[in-house]
Amino acid sequence: MAEKVEKVHRTKRVFINNLDSYASKCIGKFLSTCVVGASVLGSGEQDVEEDDERLSQDQKIKEGTFHIVGTCANKNSCDDGRPTYVLEEYFVSSMEDLLECLMECDIIIYNITEHADQIEEASWAISAIHAQKARFSQPKMYILISTVMTWALSKPVDPNDSEIPFTEEDYRRRRAHPNFKEHINIEKVVVKMGKTNSSLFSTYVVASGVQYGMGEQLFHFFFKTSWLGDVPKVPIFGEGTNIIPTIHINDLAHVIQNVIDHKPKQHYLLAVDDSKNTIEEILKTITYVLGPGKTQRVPKEDAFLIRDLSQMDIDTLFVNLRIEAVYLKENFNIQWACESGLVDNIDRVVEEYKQTRGLLPVRVCILGPPAVGKSTVAERICKHYKLHHIRLKETISETLTRLESAVKMEDPEAGDSATSSELLETLRENMNQNGGRLDDQYVIRIMRDKLKSKLCRNQGFVLDGFPKTYEQAKDLFYADEDEPEEMKSKIPPFNKIIPEFVFSLDSTDEVLKNRVLNLPECLVEGTSYSQEQFLRRLSSFRDSNMEDETVLSYFEELDIHTEHIEITSSDDLEYPLVIERIIMSVGKPKNYGATSQEEEEEERRSADRRLRKESQERADTERMETAEAQQRAARWEEWSKCLEESKKREQDLLEAQSVPLRNYLMKNVMPTLTQGLIECCKTRPQDPVDFLAEYLFKNNPQVE
Template sequence: MAADAVERVFINRLDSYASKCIAKFLSTCVVGASLLESGEREERLSPDLQVQEGTFQIVGTCAHKTESDAGRQSYVSAEYSHLNREELLECLMECDIIIYNITEHADQIEEASWAVSAMHAQMDRFTQPKMFILVSTVMTWALSRPVDPNDPDIPFTEEDYRQRRAHPSFKEHINVEKVVVKMGKTNMSLFSTYVVASGVQYGMGEQLFHFFFKKSWLGDEPKALVFGEGTNVVPTIHVDDLAGVIQNIIDHKPNQQYLVAVDDSKNTIEEIVGTISYVLGPGKTQRVPKEDAFLIRDLSQMDIDTLLVDLRIEAVYLKENLNVRWACESGFVDNIDRVVEEYKQTRSLQPIRVCVLGPPAVGKSSVAERICKHYKLHHVRVKETITETLTNLESVIKTEDPEAEDSATSSEFLETLKENMEENGGRLDDQLLIRIVRDKLKSMPCRNQGFVLDGFPKTYEQARDLFSADDEEPENTTSKIPPFNKNIIPEFVFSLDSSDKFLKNRVIDLPECLVEGTSYSQKHFLRRLKSFRENNVEDETVLNYFDELDVHTEHIEITSSDDPQYLLVMERIIRSIGEPKNYGATSHEEIEEEMRSADRRLKEEAQERADTERRETEEAQERAARWQEWSKCLEEAKKREQDLLEEQTVPMRNYLMKTVMPTLTQGLLECCRIKPQEPIDFLAEYLFRNNPQVE
């Protein structure tokens, strides 16, 4: 192996599930490492490290535009997006290995066919040999005729690839496979091509099986769904093993152009779903008609076709001729613990375990509810847990066979609980109470998402018994820390406290209808408060127990009733716990939130329209009032002006009536009597002669 050899590898859609995992795997592999024997082979580098000397140099396309190298993964040398065909071809020509994954995105099928054809047409420009690897799917074998009609269980091998028949939804995939194989036959020493028919990929966060993982992890359904009879065999391969097969093809350059990449398992879909359900969820499965799969929004047509495939196929060539370091050679079911751990780590799904303690009426339950809502945790309260346990036991007894072992055990435990509660006035002995709460904390929902333990345990002894280590857990004799169960011990403990006076006033201020018949009645509350104070004055308290385990307790003092929503308390708690480690909203919750958001937007828009109309109406009314007032003022001004003018014309009118009009009247009468030829001149002459001022 040439330690200084560097090969530039192009991978399409680096932001997709399989391509990302293949890229991350190859970026940690030294070129030629798989040529060594297992005992001599070097360990792969950590995928978290920067690109190292001698490893494959990864470049590729991504669906989403990257504005700068700031968004690029450390194991990728270059990312491209929105390239036209000429630009993409030049990018491919700069690479030694071209890997096209067509198992996830349908739009990549045509591009892969174009890419291998375009590269083949440019062979005269090659300065060194190049390799093209198509990652396809075993669904191109889905309808193949049995190797032996009398024995349909005989598996297919690579030798049978010419007789393969594709599922109708995967005919384009088989067409590309044929093109890739054909292009590699011209000059294999210069341009070699390979097709890898991959089984259903799993691991590193999941893709197709993610629906079942998420449903089981969330615990929304009492049983995991199996579509159809569930007896169909689904070929699978861990995505890291698929990457290992590709690494071997690059290093070994095998003569066989068509390879099958599947593990040794022959798991049915019922076994796969049942295993997921057992490890992450309710532990039960339910068969439903195949048609129900089309009601699942998270499953595409191709996903459904793949889940329903029934195919037995073996990877004989790579087993006999390649040197794959298998991660999960025996398959999904046998390696479920590893797969689940990868699932949690990749998707940052870690439980958050919280304990909220404090005196009665301090607000433990209100704070616990808000923590649960913010982090999507399970609220564990003693009273509700007892009721839930009794209900579940009764349900098991009714549904199970009375002679079954589980039913007999449940019946015996239920009878023990009821007898103990009758003897203790409705309360349970600590031994039984701790057993119930411990079983609740160890349940799958609490183990997956986490929990908020509300006001329990109350004493050091209860805490010690509740969180004690299981018998099968190895005891660390060198540690001074007492043994405890790491799966249920709280990571965060919050101790709420307040003065007795404040707590008493808070209870006194509660409405009588809320206090009557509850533990907040005067008699019960004072007794509970006294008991709490007594349990927390000695050296061995609940908080002392957590201190012994190095679990830090954060003390929060409640001094005011002016914050009924506990915003300040929640701010401190969120700052202490950090970001949620859970799934965001489910698809159903997202739809409901979208509907609520749309409803809010409609209401806001309607309110805005109403406000606009109101403002316009008010402005119109104001304009009308101002116009009316202005018109009134104008009329009054005109009237005042008219009166002034009339007042100013009185002297002139008097002068005219007294002096001018009598003479003018006589002149007109005289003009009428004489009837001169020029009346105007006659009248003017008359007025001039008879002007009173002249006289």
């Protein structure tokens, strides 16, 4: 028995392709925490929640667990640093190098559910490893994670009863979707390779249902659309009546663990949960829990307009299959995370989605006296973090408008018409009795409903100047009635709408008065910034904050410490230092950031700015060059003119100086020279020059 345990717990090296992809990453992370042989010995019966907590912690490579190695689909993702659960990442330049890496591993897992370009490599890998069986020092296992899309066009088991599900026993009758022919071809190769010498080289095909959980893949578009709340209704492409086989990604990882540990005789396995949900049921559940709660059917063709959906995703969304994984239920020891499917476990899946993608709400409250700049700061913070700006007056108006729509049946899904009508009448009557204002009980109800809306719960909010009193804060943030009594008695309350960050802006009365006085008259007229109303509001604020119980003291009781920020100038309307300080306190945004459309728009704006800048620079350069050319031409013209004048003066001077010399030559030299030339012509001496020189010397008048 001791030998068996020692053998089971021997560390095994597991290769997984594309470790940076959704499924491969989750499977690798899961296996790195599993002790080899745990599912055989039954030690894998830990609580599912404890298992998830174990997976969410910093992954450490432990003795006796699977050692994960593999490749990356995106080189840049690997450059960011090797994950802690990965022992080694392979960066191979040739198939020969990759084969040597694969030969070092005990289990080779190829996932082809996400990237079709991996099919060729997976096919090569099993053939190359199979050809090297003589070199095996110990048995190896090859697992292909394929997709149920290879069953998409299978004929019903019973033509008279289409509700009879397929099982592993029917795998020879499966027919693939036209775009998944290569998937089924490699499935057949893998199954065939494992039958030659299964004791030395065993092969398995795990046909996975549509994977969900831990951040999502195929359903991510619908999760993201619901979470953002940008559209009033989430689309359902087509009729929505098709049944999609699904499996939680951690359950798929459990199946892979059991395949490794059990080495089953069945070479082809189905990995799906027990759900038989239609795509309509799935999407309605997602949007009800996470988003607006409304869906609409749109034509199938509209799916091709969604950039986030690939052709493979669209094909999968329209599959209609009833499948049961009989073998793994009867033979494997699986601790299911979501055995009954996504719909029944939507709360858990949504929480995984938020945690995995870091989509955590940011809840901020900004308080302070009137005219201190709360709304300006709130707007800037909302823009930076993509939060919802909650102002009392606007929220009340929005609620009244929504109730009016529900009463008029303009929006039948807005709520029960009778209830809405009764509430609307109550609010109007209360406002009439109070000169257009609402009692605190109705204000608190409206604000509480707003903060509990899905958009505020998803992204977060910035409360602008509310609550104003201790009692308002206490009534607004009390614990939900459906929460346990022990939680209600604790501080802070567990209703998930209380602000995490509270900032108190303040300034001197003098600065606030100057700011209001400098406001344009068009902005002041008809508002609470008129002189009389503003002074009354400021005085009321100061008096209320002199009491023992204030809004700030309420937050202090809950251990939510207020950060005080002093506004010292009435001229600074942008508050850059205040915004920077708040951002440093709150931290980085916890949302999706810019959408692909926003990024493209920003790129276009950046390109336009760059082109305008380059055009301006070219225009400035041309203008400078033209000005310099004109200056050079003017200087050249001036210099040429001066040069001409200088030459003329010099010529006149030379001519004036040459007159005496010319006169002397004409009188004394030219006659003798002429006579000498005549004599030279007559005599024709052998050396004319010498003759002429001798002649001039003898007949020089001065010598005479």
